[in-house]
Amino acid sequence: MMQLPKLDEYDSAPVYVQLSDHIKQEIFCGALVEHSRLPSVRKLAELLGISTTPVEAAYQQLIAEGYVYSQPRRGYRVRAVVEGYHDILLGKSDTQITEDTKGINHASMTNRQGQAASTVVSPDLQSLRPVTNVTYDFHMSHNDFSLFPYAKWQQYANRVWREEAEELLFYGNPQGERGLRNEIAAYLAQFRGVRCTPEQIVVGAEQHLLMSLLTQTMLRKGGIRSIAVENPGYRLLPGTFRNYGYEISPVSLDNEGINLDELDRASVSLAGVSPSHQFPMGMPMPISRRLALLDWAERSGAYLIEDDYDGEFRYSGRPISSMQGLRENTPVIYMGGFSQVLAPAFCIHYMVLPKELLPHFGEVYRTVLFEQSASRLHQRTLELFMRDGELGKHIRKMRNLYKRKHDLTVQSIQQHFGAWPGFEIRGEHAGFHLMLRLNSKQMANAMVATALKTGVQVASAAYLWANESVPADGKKEFMIGFAGIELEKIEPGIAALASIWKV
């Protein structure tokens, strides 16, 4: 049975249009299914307290548009809706989708949906992402939100809404709110040793977007058409630059990070590195290598992209300062964001551009006239949160918690895997994950699949190697994320993994 519409006499649409729109919506949302009977004209008019004329007109409109049919003595009924609309109907009434909106059961969604609606030609992107209904979730980029300052954040958000909403609803600064950029500059100076002015900071909702703006900026600067990337490394850089026509040179790593001789031979003028906590191997780049990299860049007139996505989280000693701030005016593009230190949901990232790139960035703006992509409301809330020192406080709290998880994970892995052939832990003491390395005749992906079937989620690092190359020693590598999993599940989870793989 359909819900009664709320008719609005101040609405610019006539009553019959409001009524027919409402009935269409009820059909789309599945409240009225095929062949279900609508109330009679007289009955509906009575229920709504209006004359029969607009009800009659609405029904005639719906018949004309093909939503409704009428049969003598069987009344007005819902017609099977046309194909394009039918998918929507399926979409809305399918219980899998309701689950999906709650973030559950992503992995199995595609198949089940594919069976339900034959018109679905591509899996939903969500199905390419990690499942979240496992017992032991060692996914490498899960946060722990148990200590998130929910009440405090909401206070700030509500204050922003109450006091500034009317103004903030409008378009903001395409480069990011100035107030937030002031806070980011101060934060980066204090926590990451980055040297920059707010003018050098570009705020954006997403890393690929910022990388895309950077690529366009480099293209406008001219002369640079290739980029060296770490192998193995994060896919974002090679993926984005390749799509703009750049040539990609994967450069291998040694124990200190990107191999300088190889980089030199690559003859590029742009290189992407992750010195705080190399992704995925996890080692920090020592100061000597950082300085040598900066020397290389200055010698060859090159730029460096410094990905510092989790630089705040170091569990032995203090965080290592950024490479960007090691000297004045380094040719370094610094990438950071608030997904790790706060939460992915707010969608706030940033990059710091060397001053000489700013005019080229301005040209890109004038070409495409992009808008700011990060919510102005979230930006302003974050600004107040940072201004009052809440972010620093939160990071210290989280560092504490993640350190406990990290220590327990290392200890559990040593306990359960320590005697295995080729056993090694790499890249511990920082970030959200560490690397477990083993000799094994099985394929890494098969091992991951076996683990998943038994409720343990870990990831293989195999897909992060360029051109399907593999580690020189042939070991299998797994990224063990420890930030998201509950503390008390760590040891049992590692034990379960060992017993699954032992079989």
Added chain:
Amino acid sequence: MMQLPKLDEYDSAPVYVQLSDHIKQEIFCGALVEHSRLPSVRKLAELLGISTTPVEAAYQQLIAEGYVYSQPRRGYRVRAVVEGYHDILLGKSDTQITEDTKGINHASMTNRQGQAASTVVSPDLQSLRPVTNVTYDFHMSHNDFSLFPYAKWQQYANRVWREEAEELLFYGNPQGERGLRNEIAAYLAQFRGVRCTPEQIVVGAEQHLLMSLLTQTMLRKGGIRSIAVENPGYRLLPGTFRNYGYEISPVSLDNEGINLDELDRASVSLAGVSPSHQFPMGMPMPISRRLALLDWAERSGAYLIEDDYDGEFRYSGRPISSMQGLRENTPVIYMGGFSQVLAPAFCIHYMVLPKELLPHFGEVYRTVLFEQSASRLHQRTLELFMRDGELGKHIRKMRNLYKRKHDLTVQSIQQHFGAWPGFEIRGEHAGFHLMLRLNSKQMANAMVATALKTGVQVASAAYLWANESVPADGKKEFMIGFAGIELEKIEPGIAALASIWKV
């Protein structure tokens, strides 16, 4: 004088580090200026109720790092901070910047800031945007937020935060929340006649980002390296596609929209159009031309991009349905968003892809592994808002208000400009702006500048013409936005404009 820090014994950082961090922050934020004196070790220890040891250690740390110097009998003082940091200090203490965070006085910011900080090498992007402190603001994309359902939106937002925050803080579906896409599909079917399933909808925070993903999708599909765009037209399309190496073919307009003969001769397989309300000329594309365009696309195996940014706002008759939904499975990429119908601040846009492009879109995802850019919290709030019919209600209310403003603007322009040589109004009855056309010997940009100086903001359409071409009849064209200005300012504003230009 600096504020006393709140020391936290549960913090993982030692007290001396907390203290030195705090003092650094005070220096960055300008509370402690160069050469200002810090409290003595004994005094600060007393004020904080701690022993002198950590205070002494903090001061030594600050001296080592170059933030503080000490002189016999003159105590500890703040050192002139290094250049990179100095800019931040300037940034934070400059009153212009405080104004900027409130969205005021953007135009003059650059200069004044440029004078204050000589290191600023590029204007802030904000300075390239419209000023907002004019008396009569006819900017073409300003919304009216006086009827925004503030209380209702906050209710939904707070409910989402209260009930779902812990789960929503994590990464969401990179294609957009499924629940929101369900609502968008139903909304588009009902309000815009678009035929699609939620699987075809891609949500993103910003139009350039979505266009960029579309460009990459088309590149993966292969074979298409050029695009026809409307001339004059919105810069986003040619700007984005050109940056990916596409060739751009500007195609002129006739009274019904894009010129089909010219389009045919351009031999392209991709064309961008705005049939609901051509930007900037404003005319709607009649059904015959839409069908002819679809025929052209099918005949030549081409795709059409339909920009429908303000299609909901039509003030005579009902909104015209989209081109995408005129037939089944049209080769149309439909672009829409919530900036016009709701507010730009939430940063939620979307595109609808033809089904056969979905696998290529999936490939793009696997290449760069982009994240969702639109805030998951805003997405979920919007979903509930739409589900309960609030968006439809709001649009009807706004259409009513904008219609009144539109009618008054047309009437005022006729009154004050009706007798001018070459006078014409084009593109009325829809959207957020109309086009005022005049004969004039002055440059359009000069006229805009004169108006602005006297407090009236309008825009010239000159920059929207490709290759500096101009209208064939040589008229000067101005976009008069009527949505953002207060109702009672419309007539006086148009009168002021006429009197400024008459001189």
